[in-house]
Amino acid sequence: MRQTISKMLVRKRSVLLVFLLSTSCASMDQDLLDARLPETPETWSAPEASTGVPVGNWVAAFQDNRLEELIGEATLRNNNLLASAANLDAARQAHRRAFAALLPTLDANPSVSRSAFVQDPAFAAQIGGSGIDVSDVRVQDLEDQFGVDLDGDGAPDVLDQNGDGIFEPIPNRRSYVNNFLLNAQIRWEIDLWGRLRDTNSAAQRDAAASLADYKAARLSLAANVAQTWFTLIEARQQRELAERDVEARERNLKVTSRRYERGVASSLDVRLAQSQVGSSRASLAQRQRTEKESGRRLEVLLGRYPGAELEAAAALPDLPALPDAGAPSEILTRRPDIIAAEMRMEAAGLRARAARKRILPTLTLSSRLSTSGPDLEDVLDPERLAGNIAAGLFQPLFRGGEIQANSRQQRAIAEQRLLTYAQTVLEAFEETENALAAENYLALQEDALKLAFDEAAAAEKLTERRYANGAASIFNLLDAQTRRISTESSYISAKRQRVSNRVVLYLAIGGNFITEQELRLARDKQVDSALRGTRTGKALPVAVRALTGE
Structure with missing residues (x-):
């Protein structure tokens, strides 16, 4: 069953069907995907055979406790990874916003107002001049209504100031009225054609792509920490080699100086020995600088201040067993960068389909409710509630080509995402093939350099004895020492390259860790x-x- 599924996945037609059916990206060109996804072999072309070791936790496979601690610290403190996590949260909230468009909206608009009314007592003047009997109008009533008893003598002070029997204008009096109002509106766009669902699904895939981006950034960070840690170990070994080289060159200078004092060696031999001491010291300074820079680089990955205070291990970890790379098609579901590209391809196809649906009519249901009253409790009285319900159909007729242009733009973006996905898959295949092939080449290189180093070290010892006995010249000695140092340095680098390539291989085949x-x-x-x-x-x-x- 597993072989049958693998065979289905490795065929570009199957990849196309999975792409079209599972993502509903019917707007994609089949010919375009056929042209950009070549036939995928069932096995890797690299000669390196796998041992069936799982890739569930590749960090633990190195059995380096210090490395595990460093990677653990980096995953919690690295700023770039934290930024990727924040981007993931933002994408999830964007999906939540898109989902909200499928639901009805409810808006409330409460308000309160206070109105002032002015009562004009000029009616009294009109009443007095019209011959109407106002004898029954009590002064107290007027005073209560208009407040005109200014001197407190119980008589209306300003109703008839000149005694002509006509009431004079009385100062205005204000009265106030409160009004509480509550308006509520419910609106719901019915998703007749699935446009809102497509938009929501696209946002969901964007969130899935951001999750894959985070996982890819986490894996990349772990790989960078591991490789920088191995580089720091190599830098320490190279620095220690340079220190031993300086010591050896200084011993040569002492021996040559004594031989010169006895008349056995010439001044040329002394000068050559002194020159070699200077070159070795310069090489040592360079190695020391490289070690400090590697330490600072690792500290930055850990979120620390780059003070070059990290101490490297004395030796590189042993190589773990070669992991099971699986079939080429399997990395399509393991590598987070491929998953992210696939999710963005699907999202672009969904948005292209949603853009085409904008030309279709939209149906919106709405309802408005309102209630008001002079007191706050009146707002909550259901007998005062008034409202309506309506349905509206909206059909775009003329937009100056905006809808069509947007549809074509989204289609172009979808095609771009498809091509990006195809390129990501091809580059993933390339990285895996290179890493698998490098396993074989680096092993051959390491073995050859090990042989060269062993022979150079033996030749150096032989030349030192011959030089001490006068059977070899200073040129022979310096050449033998230089050859041994060069091959040992290359051998150290080869071992580090092989360990680092194992990290690249784990990353290429989509290995995970915790x-x-x-x-x-x-x-x-x-x-x-x-x-x-x-x-x-x-x-x-x-x-x-x-x-x-x-």
């Missing part, structure tokens, strides 16, 4: 949540949530 720090944090959060009776997903760090799918 650090002890992440497991410990996950366990602590689970225990805490169990005690509190809450879910663990939101409390887990992003690194653990990304791995567990929370």
Whole structure:
């Protein structure tokens, strides 16, 4: 069954069907995908055979506790990885916004107002001049209504100031009225053609792509830490080699100087020995600088200040067993960068389809409710509630070509994402083939340099004895020492390159890992949540949530 599935995956027609059916990207050109995804072989062309070792935790495969600690620290403190985690959160919130478009909206608009009314007592003047009997109008009523008893004598002071029997204008009096109002509106766009669902699905795939980006950044960070750690170890070994070289050159100078004092060696021999001491010291200074720079680079990856305080291990870790690379088609589902490219390809296809649907009519249901009253409790009185419900159909008629241009733009973006996906797959195949092939070549190179170093070291010892006995010249001695140092330095570099290539191979085939720090944090959060009776997903760090799918 597994072989049948693998055979299906390695054929470009099957890849096309999976792409079109599972993502609904019917706007993609089949010919374009056929042209950009060549026939994929069932096995890798590299001669290196796999041992069937799983790639679930490649960091632990090196059996280097210090390396595991460094990678664990980097996954929690590296700023670039934290930025990728923030981008993941942003993508998830964007998906939540897109999903909200499928739901009805409810908006409320409460308001309160206070109005002032002016009561004009000029009517009294009109009443007095019209011959109407106002004898029954009590002064107290007027005073209560208009407040005109200014001197407090109980008589209306300003109703008839000149005694002509006509009431004079009385100062205005203000009164106030409160009004409480509550308006609510419900609006819901019915997704008749699936345009909103396509947009939501596209945002969902964008979030999935961001999750894959985070995983890819996490793997890349771990690989950078591992390779920088191995480079730091090599730099230490190269620096120690340079120190031994300086010591050997200084011994040569002492021996040559004594021989010169006895008349056995010439001044030329002394000068050559002195020159070689200077060259060795210069090489040592360069090796020291390289070691410090490697340490600072690693500290930056860990989120530390680059103070070059990290101490490298004395030796490189032993190579673990070669991992199982699987079939070429299997990395399509393992490598996070391919998954991210695939998700973005699907999202672009969905947006292209949604853009074409903008020409179709949209149906919107809406309802408005309102209530008001002079008191706050009146707003909550259902008997005062008034409202309406309506359905509206919106059909774009003329937009100056904007809808068509947007549809073509989204189609072009979808094609660009398809080509990016195809290129990502091809580059993944290339990286894996190169890493597998390099395993064989680097092993041959390391064996050859080991032989060259052993022979050069033996030749150096032989030349030193012959020089001490006067059977070899200073030129023979310096040449033998230089050859031994050069081959030993190359041998150290070859061992580091082979270990680093193993990291590249793990990365190329989509190997994963989890650090002890992440497991410990996950366990602590689970225990805490169990005690509190809450879910663990939101409390887990992003690194653990990304791995567990929370």
